[in-house]
Amino acid sequence: MRRLLLLGTLAAALLLSLLALTPDDPAPSGPPVVSAAAASTKPNVVVVMADDMRTDDLRFMPSVRRLLVGHGLTFRNSFSPYPLCCPARASFLTGRYAHNHHVYSHEDPYGFQSFDDHATIATALHQAGYQTGFVGKYLNGYGAQPSLVTGGPSFHYVPAGWTDWYGAVERPAGSGYRSGGTYNYLHTIFNVNGRIDDTHQGQYQTNVLGRFARGLVTKYHRSPRPFFLYLSAVAPHFGGPREKGDPSHVARTDGGFSRIATPARPTWVRGRFDRQITRASGRPVGGGPSEADISDKPRPMDKAPELSTAEWYGVRALTRQRAEALFVLDQEVARLVARLKATGEYANTVFMFTSDNGYFLGEHRQRQGKIKPHEPSLRVPFVMAGRGIPHGERFDPVTTPGVTATIAELAGATSLMPYPEDGVSVASSVTADHGWSVPVVTEGLESGRVFPQDPFLKAAGFHDARNTIGVRTGRWKYVRYSDGDGELYDLDADPNELQNRISDPAYAEARDRLQAVWLAYKDCVGEACRTPLPDRFQRTPRENEAGTNTQSRGVQKRYGYWR
Template sequence: MLKNKRTWLVALVLALIAGGAAVALGQRLTGDDGRGDKLGVQLPDGPVGGGDDEPGRTRVYVDNAGPVVSVSIRTTKRPWATSLRVEVGGVSTTVRRDRPATGATGRCEPTVTDEPTSLLSRVDLPRSCLTGDTSTVDATVRVDGGRPVTASSQQTRQPNVLMIMVDDMRTDELQWMPNVQKLIADRGVTFENGFASLPLCCPARSSVLTGLYPHNHQVWSEKPPWGFSALRDSNTLPVWMKRAGYYTTYMGKYLNGYGRDPVPGSDTGTSTQYCPPGWDLWRGSIDGGLPKDDPNDGGTYRYFDTTLNDNCNGYLNLRDTYQTTAYADLASDQLDTDAGQDRPWFNYISFTAPHHGAPREPDDPDHLVTPARPERVRGILDDYIAEAPGADWLDPDRSDKPSRIRKPPPGEAMKAEMLDVTRQRAEAVYVVDHAVKKILGRLKATGQLENTMVVFTSDNGYFLGEQGERQGKILPYEPSLRVPVVVAGPGVPKGEVRTDPFLSIDFAPTLAQLGDASHGSLDGTSLLDVARLGDESPTSMWSRTVLTETPPLPSVRAALDRRDPVGAHTKRTLQGKTTGIRTGRYLYTEWLVGPHNKHPGATAELYDVLKDPEQYDNLAGDPAYHDVVARLHEVLARARACRAEQCRVPLPPDLR
């Protein structure tokens, strides 16, 4: 946690020499665009192309980009009750509860997206069906026969997409990212309930790319028979975006085993020169696969010796350059190229930090692992971090926990090592923040900022002492499940917060909707309208079923060791995986005990995260919560095997 300091100390200036930038650290760090000036782009408080009525009961947004024109509506107090009338581009549509929409028919029949429990509705119409000049589209909406709400939008090209992914970052580590806060969160929306459905790198990243839960994409772990080779990569977000006309680029960490393991569909060879479908420019970092004496041999987790597949035309070795800094330079150069494109682009930048990696450094702890950092940032945050976030986590009674996590509290020596890990991770995150500053500065300098949707997130969270775990991820508790999600760009209001959950499986459908990219059935849902207009749920107790999954137990044990999961797994160990449900109030988990698991202890956990945010008190055995456990068990029994729309069935009202 942060030290308590006098006010005058809070204003202490830290000299961060990364790129020659000087950044003042106060109660909050401040950001700029990497060129010494503020970005200077003013976004309206409400959505661009939008309108609302007094006193904001209804918000409307018109998306006038691409072949489909969409009108999105959000009511504030409650879902509309009797009728929704939308007039757009000379076409009138009326929607009533439990009745087909009236208006145009045939190819011009509108597509209506609406749920009775949701505050959000959307009407989509082919542009060719609108009358007159559609360079500007006006829309009028009446909710339940009330006063009209109008909105207008000029036609634009599909927005560009800049997606920035980091590795193993906790939500509270955003405090070490002043530029992400200033240039993305303050200019856009923060989803305060971002979750990794399975908090482990490879499964989580596979969900981001496919929009599917792990039980449907079947990438359960890092190593064979899962890992990179297990992903069916012919039907992923980049494939859809490219098909929709986007120029697609990828740089950085991909899926664990890429480079070393066989290409999907093969049992032999390596993948060092494999370019996954959908990417026009591929620069994925290889994770082994080359001989040790090869001059291009480098690794994803070698911070000063990274090798990229250079679009299947050899290799790009970044030796002697800190990986995060090199990625920022390459990404900025790519934006110069993108500025000359006559089509929208989708750039995916995947940093390894703050995941642990080589080389070991003199100040590294003896028993825990840390990311390498540039010399210039070592120690700059020491005065502001007094202990690991979970150093004081102490459950007085762990008898109600599964035995596999009943660890004794750390001693003072281990707490000191956990502090080292916390500080070094913060420094690595701080360098990523400088990289984001440089990239967004180039985005502004090339005139592309205002028409680019910027997304920042992590694949999963991380333990730093909570639940007795000195470090690690994978277990289904809040520090591991939670991820930062911040979004800024066209139509997104500035400085707002959303409480609706944003899951790993939601990135693909959200960005596909933004790009008018068609796809098949997905488990996730688009949250583009939530970002632009507001939460779907009228209260913080969301109605959505949020499924958590944990891979086979050998992966769990290895991931909590000082290395990532190692060793071969067999599919029989799937009997040892766990599943759970996260609602706005409860975190419920069932540990599925297979015939090869001899661990005693609790097989179900229930926590009231509003009253017990540290998840100390397991309520699963409390008679007062018998009905809650029974209801959550019913929901979980359906969710753990769900597909597509089955995964989007709302929670029963009594669980919201």
């Protein structure tokens, strides 16, 4: 209780001292009711979200490191609870876990067509007096799939709450457009405030997004109202057009072949990181095997063959191309910061940089991908800089829904959020760490899990589309699968998750206690998701910093980079 009171006190002090919020909350519906004079005391909020970016990928972004990391706060424990594009982005827009917003995948029957976007962070901020701008990738299927809100086509659909909308669209059948789409880096079609814009063929998508974003900063600068700008990039997600030399039909050790999908890049950036990247990010230092024994992993992961030499070269090429795509985004971040400073807006802006999910690059014999609840997939960068943000590191955990809660709190819009907040705001962590007191609920819908559920899992109720659910605390990770498999890792002792302790008698007590935690949080809503853990699973700020550094040293020893 004392810790919760401290959190509330610090949050209130931060908001009063940094944001000078108005004393009265605006009405929960209708047009903006905050006066221009009052709104101008609130900070602008700019969010740049990469796609499939790992935490260690920050080393390929010198401008982000210099401008944001070098002058802001880096959160060392940042997680995407459902590490997949569509569910993660729906969580950011709503502040909810996937089991509450029900966007479980990018594939049918999910994707954009399953997302209720009639009320989001955009509508809340709009009601709080903000101008709101969206630029880039929305949810998979947007443009081609029908809108859940209107029941009609989405090619010209603009979600509620956005002052300006520059959304990349997929081509629906019968649209008349024969090429182009969200994942074509050199031919992206946009819905610009309801009008289709197909004038950017041959232009690299990330540069187009940067131009759009800078234009909105210039536009919003002319108004006394604050603004929220969300730049949602595709980089470094794989995407076309295919380029000469891309790894594709790569021989495996089991006689099969791997398709390694890569992002397209401008010609000028190709080869930039070849000397720096001598091996895949997920290959151990010294070139050892990905994982000597994978029999302890859940099905079908336990059947993955070790990577062949050709595959390791392919994943190295993928690592390089991803770095190159990120470097282009890095330049656009620098230009966006420069525009904010040139207009004088940066002094009143909180700038956030993150990703929708992490990515495997060879770890656990995973050639590439995400969705799974292991650290390379789960961890994402999160950096805050700008108005009132000091320089340094924080060790408090932050999740994708927590980022949303943080934005709402900074903007004075928490009471206007359309749903109970599942995430914990880290606005008060700007002043100091508070420790790890709430778990991260990991979720996923993995293909191939068609085995019968065991009695415990039936009783516990794997009752929705999820077939993997876990809890991640400062020290432990406990995951259950709908087919009866499970994982338990002591991350202080095993930060690279090489030894699954789910069946180890020495860990029976921890397993049983974590099972109770799992049952308590797996279907949580709102305040229940933010309820403190049992004391034995909490960590004080000092304990959490020490544990995080211990885990990071273990990763560095194995892979050669700091996480």
